[in-house]
Amino acid sequence: YPRNDLLYADDQAGxxxxxxxxxxxxxxxxxxLYAPTWRDDEFIARGKYRFDLQLDLNEMQARLGDDYVVLLRMHYLIAQNMDISGHEGFAYDVSSYGDIAELYLVSDVLITDYSSVFFDYAHLQRPMIFFTYDLEKYASTLRGFYFDFEAVxxxxxxxxxxxxxxxxxxxxxxxVAYQEKYDRFLERFCSLDDGTASERVLAELFPSTAQSTIEDETTETE
Known part of the structure; x- marks a missing residue:
């Protein structure tokens, strides 16, 4: 996916x-980074949505605040109802941040649930936690899965x-206990990405332009 090219950038530290x-x-x-999925039942009335943050920010700040900060990336329909006052300097609302790939890149660990974000974040080969407090409900009555979520x-x-x-x-x-499972996941879902997907897409859509760009870069290098 072109959107994941950034995750293969050479100068990641910079x-x-x-x-x-x-x-x-x-x-x-x-x-x-906490990036949960949208839940269809999080509404009060048509066009009005509730928000219940299941993670206890007070407890997280008390135990992790010396070493960590938390980025909250919520769905736009509920982000406006989120109140993180009292957690300044620890919790950051990044729901409206433009490029989520940059949030992946800056994060040391991802907390998610059933969101597709974990397919992208996996390219970084950093730890992931699945905060699945409503797993049974989500699997049986809300949406369900198209693969064996718990096994994969x-x-x-x-x-x-x-x-x-x-x-x-x-x-x-x-x-460490999840490394073998992580390796299988990478092979199944991430093996085709190498950081040059955008270049290949451009080559398919605009072959002459892409070739000119490559030639220009080659000339500059020489």
């Missing part, structure tokens, strides 16, 4: 520093905030 500065994230803090996803399925925090506090050792 890009991460730039993005952190843009978001006003301290350079010495690790980053947790390369990370733990957790239902409580304290479980999520415990995992993050020991993430280097705990994530």
């Amino acid at each position: 890009l991460i520093s730039e993005i952190k500065a843009r978001l006003d994230i301290p350079a010495d803090k690790k980053v947790v 996803v390369p990370g733990p399925l957790l239902k409580e905030t304290d479980q999520v925090i415990d995992y993050i506090e020991q993430i280097d050792t705990k994530s």
Whole structure:
């Protein structure tokens, strides 16, 4: 996917520093990205949506705040109802941030659930946590899955905030248990990406332009 080319950028360290500065994230803090899926039943009336953040930010800040910040990437229909006051400097609302790939790049760990974001984030080969507090309901009555979710996803399925925090506090050792599963996931879903998808798309859509660009780059290099 062209959108994932950024995840294969050569100067990742430089890009991460730039993005952190843009978001006003301290350079010495690790980053947790929480990007859950949209739930169809999160509405009060037509055009009105409720929001219930299931992660306990108070507990997360108390236990992780010295080393981490949390980026919250919510669906636009509910993001406007999110209140993170009192968590300034720890929780950041990045729901309207333009390019989610930049948020992937700057994050050290992803917390998601059934969202397709984990297919993209996996390219970075960084730890993922699946916060599936409503797994049974989602699987049976809300949407369901088109593959064996529990068997395929390369990370733990957790239902409580304290479980999520415990995992993050020991993430280097705990994530090792999912390495084999992660490798299978990468081979199945990520093996065709190499950071040059945009170039190949341009070559197919505008072959003459793409060839000219390649020739110009070659001349400049020489």
